[in-house]
Amino acid sequence: MPKTALSKRAQNTPPSPIRKLAPLAINAGKAGIHVYKLNIGQPDIESPREYFEGLRLFEEKVIAYEESQGNERLCRAWSKYINRTLNIDTRPEQFIITVGASEALVFTFMTCCDPGDEIIVFDPTYANYLGFAAIAGINLVPVLCRMEDNFALPVRSRIADKISDRTRAVLLCTPNNPTGTVCSKEELRILFDLCEERNLFLIVDETYREFVYDDFEPISALNLEPKSDRIIVIDSLSKRFSLCGARIGCLLTPNEEVLASALKIAQARLAAPTMSQFASAYMLENIKDDFLERVTNEFRARRNKLYAALKEIPGVIAHKPQGAFYTVVQLPVEDADAFATYMLDKFSYDGKTTFIAPAAGFYMQGSQGLQQARIAYVLNKNDIGEAIAVMAKGLESYSRR
Amino acid sequence: MPKTALSKRAQNTPPSPIRKLAPLAINAGKAGIHVYKLNIGQPDIESPREYFEGLRLFEEKVIAYEESQGNERLCRAWSKYINRTLNIDTRPEQFIITVGASEALVFTFMTCCDPGDEIIVFDPTYANYLGFAAIAGINLVPVLCRMEDNFALPVRSRIADKISDRTRAVLLCTPNNPTGTVCSKEELRILFDLCEERNLFLIVDETYREFVYDDFEPISALNLEPKSDRIIVIDSLSKRFSLCGARIGCLLTPNEEVLASALKIAQARLAAPTMSQFASAYMLENIKDDFLERVTNEFRARRNKLYAALKEIPGVIAHKPQGAFYTVVQLPVEDADAFATYMLDKFSYDGKTTFIAPAAGFYMQGSQGLQQARIAYVLNKNDIGEAIAVMAKGLESYSRR
Numbered sequence: 001m002p003k004t005a006l007s008k009r010a011q012n013t014p015p016s017p018i019r020k021l022a023p024l025a026i027n028a029g030k031a032g033i034h035v036y037k038l039n040i041g042q043p044d045i046e047s048p049r050e051y052f053e054g055l056r057l058f059e060e061k062v063i064a065y066e067e068s069q070g071n072e073r074l075c076r077a078w079s080k081y082i083n084r085t086l087n088i089d090t091r092p093e094q095f096i097i098t099v100g101a102s103e104a105l106v107f108t109f110m111t112c113c114d115p116g117d118e119i120i121v122f123d124p125t126y127a128n129y130l131g132f133a134a135i136a137g138i139n140l141v142p143v144l145c146r147m148e149d150n151f152a153l154p155v156r157s158r159i160a161d162k163i164s165d166r167t168r169a170v171l172l173c174t175p176n177n178p179t180g181t182v183c184s185k186e187e188l189r190i191l192f193d194l195c196e197e198r199n200l201f202l203i204v205d206e207t208y209r210e211f212v213y214d215d216f217e218p219i220s221a222l223n224l225e226p227k228s229d230r231i232i233v234i235d236s237l238s239k240r241f242s243l244c245g246a247r248i249g250c251l252l253t254p255n256e257e258v259l260a261s262a263l264k265i266a267q268a269r270l271a272a273p274t275m276s277q278f279a280s281a282y283m284l285e286n287i288k289d290d291f292l293e294r295v296t297n298e299f300r301a302r303r304n305k306l307y308a309a310l311k312e313i314p315g316v317i318a319h320k321p322q323g324a325f326y327t328v329v330q331l332p333v334e335d336a337d338a339f340a341t342y343m344l345d346k347f348s349y350d351g352k353t354t355f356i357a358p359a360a361g362f363y364m365q366g367s368q369g370l371q372q373a374r375i376a377y378v379l380n381k382n383d384i385g386e387a388i389a390v391m392a393k394g395l396e397s398y399s400r401r
Numbered sequence: 402m403p404k405t406a407l408s409k410r411a412q413n414t415p416p417s418p419i420r421k422l423a424p425l426a427i428n429a430g431k432a433g434i435h436v437y438k439l440n441i442g443q444p445d446i447e448s449p450r451e452y453f454e455g456l457r458l459f460e461e462k463v464i465a466y467e468e469s470q471g472n473e474r475l476c477r478a479w480s481k482y483i484n485r486t487l488n489i490d491t492r493p494e495q496f497i498i499t500v501g502a503s504e505a506l507v508f509t510f511m512t513c514c515d516p517g518d519e520i521i522v523f524d525p526t527y528a529n530y531l532g533f534a535a536i537a538g539i540n541l542v543p544v545l546c547r548m549e550d551n552f553a554l555p556v557r558s559r560i561a562d563k564i565s566d567r568t569r570a571v572l573l574c575t576p577n578n579p580t581g582t583v584c585s586k587e588e589l590r591i592l593f594d595l596c597e598e599r600n601l602f603l604i605v606d607e608t609y610r611e612f613v614y615d616d617f618e619p620i621s622a623l624n625l626e627p628k629s630d631r632i633i634v635i636d637s638l639s640k641r642f643s644l645c646g647a648r649i650g651c652l653l654t655p656n657e658e659v660l661a662s663a664l665k666i667a668q669a670r671l672a673a674p675t676m677s678q679f680a681s682a683y684m685l686e687n688i689k690d691d692f693l694e695r696v697t698n699e700f701r702a703r704r705n706k707l708y709a710a711l712k713e714i715p716g717v718i719a720h721k722p723q724g725a726f727y728t729v730v731q732l733p734v735e736d737a738d739a740f741a742t743y744m745l746d747k748f749s750y751d752g753k754t755t756f757i758a759p760a761a762g763f764y765m766q767g768s769q770g771l772q773q774a775r776i777a778y779v780l781n782k783n784d785i786g787e788a789i790a791v792m793a794k795g796l797e798s799y800s801r802r
Contacts, residue, residue: 003658004602004631007515007569010662019469019668046462055456055676061447063646068420099500099648102670114408115516115538131669137516137538168408201405230405245464245675247500257404261411267420268532269503273674274646275456 013134016127018357024344025355033348036379036387039357041177043325043378045242045295054282058275068267070097070250071277077284078235078250085210085218085289088226094252096262097272101207101236101249102128107262108232108251109136112201118166119203120159124151124328124362124369126177126205141167142364147330147372150319151179153187156194169201169232170194175208178362178374179328180303180321182216185224192224192231205234207249208324210292213300216322222252229255237280239325240292246276299325302377302384309388310375313395325377328359328369333398336360336373342398349393352386414535417528419758425745426756434749437780437788440758442578444726444779446643446696455683459676469668471498471651472678478685479636479651486611486619486690489627495653497663498673502608502637502650503529508663509633509652510537513602519567520604521560525552525729525763525770527578527606542568543765548731548773551720552580554588557595570602570633571595576609579763579775580729581704581722583617586625593625593632606635608650609725611693614701617723623653630656638681640726641693647677700726703778703785710789711776714796726778729760729770734799737761737774743799750794753787 018040025035069075075092082090098104113119115137121129123142133140141162145151153159159170170191174183183191188204195202204221212218221231236249251262303321310318315332333339337358347353359372377384419441426436470476476493483491499505514520516538522530524543534541542563546552554560560571571592575584584592589605596603605622613619622632637650652663704722711719716733734740738759748754760773778785 004513004569004600004656006512006658006662007518009515010512010665013662013665013669015665016469016668040466042465044463047464051464062445063448063452063644064443065441065645068417099674100671106670110536111407111411112405114410117408128669128671131666135511135536135666135669168405199405243464244466245672247672247674257407261407261414264411264414264416265532265536267417268414268529268536269507270501270529271646271648273500273648273677276674276677 009134009137014130014361018127018361021340021344021355024341028344028348028353032351034352035344036352036354036383036390038375038377038379038387039355041239041326041376041378042244043239043242044380045298047242048283048287048291050283050286051241051243051246051279053286054279055275057282058278063274066271066274066277068271069263070095070272071281074277074281074284077281081284082220086220086223088220088222090222090252094254094259096251096259096266097277098249098251098266099247099272100238101205101234102132104234104249104251105129105132105205106135107265108203108234109133109138110265111258111261113138113168116166117168118164120162120167120170121364122153122172123364124178124359125364126173127362129171130364140364144365144368145179145181147317147319147328151176151181151328153183153191156190159191160194160198163198163200167198167200169203171203171205173205173207175211175323177208177324178326178359180324180326182212182323185219188219188221188224192221195230200230201232202230203232203234207234207236207239209235210240211296211299211325212323213303214322227254232258241283242295243280246280247273248276248280299377302381305381305384306375306377306388309385313388313392315395326374327377328372328374330372332395333371336371339398340373343391343394347394347397349390352390354387354391354394356391410535410538415531419528419762422741422745422756425742429745429749429754433752435753436745437753437755437784437791439776439778439780439788440756442640442727442777442779443645444640444643445781446699448643449684449688449692451684451687452642452644452647452680455680456676458683459679464675467672467675467678469672470664471496471673472682475678475682475685478682482685483621487621487624489621489623491623491653495655495660497652497660497667498678499650499652499667500673501639501648502606502635503533505635505650505652506530506533506606507536508666509604509635510534510539511666512659512662514539514569517567518569519565521563521568521571522765523554523573524765525579525760526765527574528763530572531765541765545766545769546580546582548718548720548729552577552582552729554584554592557591560592561595561599564599564601568599568601570604572604572606574606574608576612576724578609578725579727579760581725581727583613583724586620589620589622589625593622596631601631602633603631604633604635608635608637608640610636611641612697612700612726613724614704615723628655633659642684643696644681647681648674649677649681700778703782706782706785707776707778707789710786714789714793716796727775728778729773729775731773733796734772737772740799741774744792744795748795748798750791753791755788755792755795757792
C-alpha cells in the first residue's frame with residue numbers, strides 16, 4: 001500500500017526561521033550553557049497585574065463560548081483605549097476579536113483575496129506573513145527595503161511598479177518587525193494615496209504601535225482617514241501588554257462589508273478564548289497610562305544599549321531602530337545562518353552563548369540578508385550587554401576557525 | 402472611486418445556520434420572553450473545579466507564548482487520559498494542541514488536501530465543516546445518512562461511489578453532531594478498510610467520544626489500528642469538560658509526516674492560549690473519572706426526557722440518539738426554518754418560547770432536511786420538558802395560522 005501523500009501546500013509551507021534553531025538551543029541549555037535568547041519577540045516584561053486581577057474576577061461557573069465577533073465589553077474597552085490614546089473615534093462594532101494578530105491577518109487575507117491574488121509587502125518581512133499567505137493560498141509580492149536606507153519605505157514608484165491586476169492590498173507593519181523601522185505620517189499618507197489611486201486595501205499591522213522612540217509619536221493608519229473603507233488595522237495585546245500567551249488580537253476597520261465577511265469566517269471557528277477576553281477587557285478598563293510609558297522607556301533604554309554595543313563590534317553594520325524591539329544587523333560573516341548555528345552548537349564564552357535569528361528567513365528575495373540577523377531586544381540592559389559581548393567573542397572565534 | 406471588492410470566497414462562505422437566528426432570540430429576550438435555547442451545543446454543565454484550580458496555580462509573571470506544538474505537560478496529560486480511558490498507547494509527541502477542534506480540523510484539511518481536493522463527509526454535517534472547507538479551499542462531498550435509518554452510516558458501496566481522483570480523506574464525526582448517532586466498532590472498521598483500500602486518510606472527530614448511551618462504550622478510531630498512518634483523530638475538551646470557551650483541542654495521529662506538516666502551519670499562528678493549556682493540563686492530571694460518569698448520566702437522562710416528550714407530539718418523527726447531546730427531528734411543517742423563525746418572532750406561550758436550529762443548514766444537499774430541526778439537549782430535564790411543551794404549543798399555533 002503506497003503511503004498517503006500530504007498536500008503540496010503542506011510541503012511548501014516554510015518552517016519558522018525563528019524557531020528552527022530552537023533544538024540546538026535546548027541542547028546547549030542541557031549542556032549547562034546559558035543561552036541569551038535574542039531570537040524571538042517574547043519580552044521579559046511582567047504582564048500587567050490588572051490582567052491577573054481580571055482573571056480572578058471571572059465568576060461564571062461555565063466557561064462558555066464567547067460571541068464570534070468578540071466579547072462586547074472587550075470591544076468597547078479596546079475602542080475606548082484607541083480613541084483615548086490616538087484621539088480618533090472608532091466604535092466597538094468595528095472590532096472583531098481574534099486569536100492574536102495572527103488570526104486577524106488570516107481573516108483579512110481571506111476576506112480581501114481569492115487564491116492566487118496578491119498582496120504587496122515590504123522585504124524583510126515578518127516571517128509568519130508567509131505562513132498566513134500559504135494558509136490563504138495568496139501570493140505576497142515583496143518590495144525591498146534597504147539597510148543603507150535604515151529600511152525606510154521605498155519611494156512610491158518602486159511600490160507602484162509591483163502592482164498588478166491581481167494586487168488587492170498593501171500590507172505594512174509599523175513599527176516594523178523585523179527591522180524596528182517606523183513609518184512617518186507622511187510616508188503612511190503616500191502609501192494611502194497610492195492605495196486610493198489604485199483601489200487597494202491598506203492593511204497595517206500596528207502590533208507595536210506604542211513602542212516608538214526619539215521624535216516619533218504613536219499613530220494609527222486610522223489617524224489619516226478615520227472613516228476610510230480602505231483601511232484595515234491589525235492589532236494585538238501580545239507585545240504592548242506583554243501578553244503573548246493570552247492570544248488576544250483584533251481586526252479593526254470602518255469597512256462594514258469587510259467586517260461582515262470576516263465575521264462569517266470567524267463564526268466557523270466559533271470564538272476566541274473566553275476568560276482571556278474577560279481579563280483583557282478588565283485590564284484595558286483599569287490599566288494606567290504609566291504602564292506603557294514605563295515599558296516604552298525600558299525598550300528605549302535597551303535599544304540605546306544594544307545599538308551602542310553593536311557599533312563597537314568590528315565589521316558589524318547596525319542601524320538605529322526607531323521602534324518595536326527588533327533590529328536587523330549586518331554581521332562580518334558570509335552566512336549568518338551558519339554563524340547563528342555555530343554560536344549554539346560549537347561556541348560558548350564563560351559558559352554563555354547568544355541565540356540570534358538569521359535574517360535570510362525574513363527575506364522573500366532569496367539572496368538578500370544572508371549576512372544579516374534579527375536581534376530582539378527583549379532582555380534587560382545588563383543581559384543585552386552581556387549577550388552582545390558574548391556574540392562579539394563568538395564573531396572573533398568564528399573568523400579564526 | 403469604485404469600492405474595493407471583497408474576495409469571492411468571503412462572499413461564498415455560508416453564514417452559520419446555528420447563529421443566524423440569534424438576533425431574533427435577542428429581540429424576544431428584550432421583549433421579556435424567556436427563550437429556551439436548544440439551538441447551540443453550549444451545555445449548562447459547570448466546568449470542572451480542577452480547571453479553575455489549575456488557573457489559580459499559574460505562577461508565571463509573564464504570560465509568554467507556549468510552544469507551537471502545545472504545552473508539553475498538557476500533551477502528556479491528554480495522552481495519559483486517552484490511554485487510560487481507551488486502553489491504547491498514544492504518545493505525547495503524537496499530539497498538537499490547537500485552538501479548539503476547529504483549528505485542528507483546519508490544520509488537518511490543509512495538511513491532507515490541496516485546493517480543489519475532496520473530503521467525503523456524511524450528510525447532515527456539522528455546519529462548521531463547510532466553513533473550514535471554505536478556508537482551506539477544498540470540496541466536501543456528502544454521502545446522505547437517512548433519518549429512517551437513524552442516520553446510520555450508509556452501506557460501503559454508497560460511500561465508495563463518491564470516491565474520485567481528488568478524494569484525499571473520509572471525515573466522520575462520532576458520536577455525531579448534529580444527529581446524535583454513534584458509529585459502532587464494526588462500522589468504523591468498514592470505513593477504515595475502505596480508506597486502506599483506496600489509500601485515503603480517515604479523519605475522525607471524537608469531540609463527543611464519552612457521551613454514548615445504551616449499549617455503547619466510548620471508542621476511538623485508534624482502538625482499531627493504534628499505529629495506523631492513516632488515522633487522524635480530532636479531539637477537544639470543549640464538550641467533554643464543559644470548557645467550550647477555553648478553546649483547547651488537539652490533533653492526534655501516529656503519522657509523523659502529518660504531525661511535522663501540521664506543525665509548520667501551527668508555527669505560523671504561534672501557539673494556543675498559555676494559561677488555558679496550563680489549567681487544562683492540571684485538570685486532566687487531577688480530575689476524577691466520576692466527573693464524566695456524572696455528566697454522561699445527566700445527558701442520558703436528558704436524552705430520555707427529550708425523546709419521550711418528542712414522541713408525544715403529533716406529526717413529529719424522532720429517532721433515539723445514542724450519543725452526543727443532539728438529535729435531528731422531523732417536524733409537521735413544510736419549512737422548519739420558517740417555523741423556527743415563527744417561534745422567536747411571533748410566538749410565546751406563558752411568556753416562553755423555544756429556539757431550535759433549522760436542519761437545512763446542516764445538509765449539504767439543498768433539498769434535504771427542510772422539515773427537520775436540530776435540537777441540542779443542553780438544558781436540564783425540567784427545562785427540556787418545558788421547552789418541548791412550548792414547542793408543541795407552537796406547532797399547534799403555527800398549523801392554525
